Amino acid sequence: MEKTMKCLRCGQTLKFLRRENLQLGKTGWITGDWGNLVAGALDVAILQCPGCGKLEFFRGDFALEERTEEPLAQVTCPQCGVRYDFDYPKCPVCGTKNTIF
Numbered sequence: 001m002e003k004t005m006k007c008l009r010c011g012q013t014l015k016f017l018r019r020e021n022l023q024l025g026k027t028g029w030i031t032g033d034w035g036n037l038v039a040g041a042l043d044v045a046i047l048q049c050p051g052c053g054k055l056e057f058f059r060g061d062f063a064l065e066e067r068t069e070e071p072l073a074q075v076t077c078p079q080c081g082v083r084y085d086f087d088y089p090k091c092p093v094c095g096t097k098n099t100i101f
Helices: 034-039 062-066
Strands: 015-023 041-048 055-059 074-076 083-085
Touching: none
Parallel strands: none
Antiparallel strands: 015 041, 041 055, 074 083
């Protein structure tokens, strides 16, 4: 059974927008970008409300749980882990080339 999430503002059904890695850490005056290099990134799934434009952030694998039926054969992107139709030439999220071609 597919989960549907409702917007807390207007009640419309949220739509999957994309999966993204958000950079953690911060840039300092003395340390520069060293904080960013050691902090890593947070894998998130971003859902958007088509009515009011509100964005909701969930853990990255949440987007994979949403898909319960797969009408076409799919592949998993080795870079970001998103599943997409096998006939796409590249991953729609991160742009990694599809190795099946």
